[in-house]
Amino acid sequence: KAGVTQTPRYLIKTRGQQVTLSCSPISGHRSVSWYQQTPGQGLQFLFEYFSETQRNKGNFPGRFSGRQFSNSRSEMNVSTLELGDSALYLCASSLSQGGSYEQYFGPGTRLTVT
């Protein structure tokens, strides 16, 4: 079974631009979560989608948004990029909601904002 895939793997953008990252979950997984990972802040939860609905949201500004499609693929968008948005963005999928279901992570998208 194919794992979680994320595209692109690397991205360089300029401050003020916007960016869209894509995540394809493991087949059959309906929950997709997004995280931002930086050396200073560690792993921070952005949001979680289940069956095209945002179920949980972390403490990030409205510039960060996401969506999920009917095939469970998800995208996240960051508008008006800031230098501090440079990070590794990780997507994770799980079979269902419920605490016992582990999350499976993709390799991440490395975003650099200049």
Next chain:
Amino acid sequence: GNSVTQMEGPVTLSEEAFLTINCTYTATGYPSLFWYVQYPGEGLQLLLKATKADDKGSNKGFEATYRKETTSFHLEKGSVQVSDSAVYFCALSDTGNQFYFGTGTSLTVIP
């Protein structure tokens, strides 16, 4: 609220040494607990999990026991190898499927 606290790193050990990485949690209800590992340039991989009190998760020689009385889930391995060098994350998941991660502990194993 929910949170995870794990020991600060970095940790440096010689090959075949005993490893302990401490993890404690705060949670309402009955969370599931996880250890994830991240190798350089990669995403996180599930190492082991435990879903209820006194459960022991184990994988690749690593073990962790869900201790409700001490709210802990310490990671242990009897004999580390160079290939175990990575960053280890402790995490909990509540019933709403939101995960809470610790800050990560970097482990370097030297030959």
